[in-house]
Amino acid sequence: MxxxxxxxxxxxxxxxxxxxxxxxxxxxxxxxxxxxxxxxxxxxxxxxxxxxxxxxxxxxxxxxxxxxxxxxxxxxxxxxxxxxITACLHEMVFSARYLFSGDHGYSTEELLPLWLNGPYAYPDETYSFYLAYGKVLIMNNWVAFNDPDAASLIPDFSTLKYIGRGMPDFGIPPADTL
Incomplete structure (x- = not known):
């Protein structure tokens, strides 16, 4: 552009x-x-x-x-x-202060479905969005939040990979950083 x-x-x-x-x-x-x-x-x-x-x-x-x-x-x-709608939610995930990839470990009962199978820019690929405990936004295998206390709400936090620089100390060790 x-x-x-x-x-x-x-x-x-x-x-x-x-x-x-x-x-x-x-x-x-x-x-x-x-x-x-x-x-x-x-x-x-x-x-x-x-x-x-x-x-x-x-x-x-x-x-x-x-x-x-x-x-x-x-x-x-x-x-x-x-x-x-899918694009807006997608950008909300990627603009979060804390962004992780991997299996979050939530059960279906813990997740509030926000937008399911939303089409995006890739043929035959969709994104589903969920909210957990009003603080954690999930898109497929991405986990995003802004409040550092939300890390304690993620069942399998230690298996997630942090996307960013300088892993914040949540008092819970992550698997790795990308």
Missing amino acids: PGKIPRLFQAQDCLAGVEQIQLTDGGKSLQFFFENQDNWCCKTSINDDSTYFDDPPVYSNSGELFSSEMVGFTRVSPSLSTFL
Whole structure:
């Protein structure tokens, strides 16, 4: 993206700011979401003179990174609103003060489902989000929280890997740091 205008969210992937939105496909598509290193982007349809989408699908070219057979943009979400909910929760996880990967050890009864099987930028991949004890946000195999006391609420904390620099001392040793 040209210039140094900050993007929105930006913890992992980025929602384009007004200045960064790009019209493509002869003005029929809007690129609005970008991977943090610009390896892929997402776009959605806008008025194409024949059909107006109230909540159009989202397409991504991320498949090109994983398969030589996937060229161009592939539909990754049936609707823009569904994609944006997943993207917002995804960024909440990655922008948390404390971020870990691994098996958290919670039972299903301890987790409040927030958003299940939400589509994201990768074909055939979804993310599910849960809240534990009102303090721990879980996305698939990611565990995130801002309150250092929340570490004591995680059943298998010692098996998690810290994502960041300088492991904080929670009084509970983690497995390792990345």
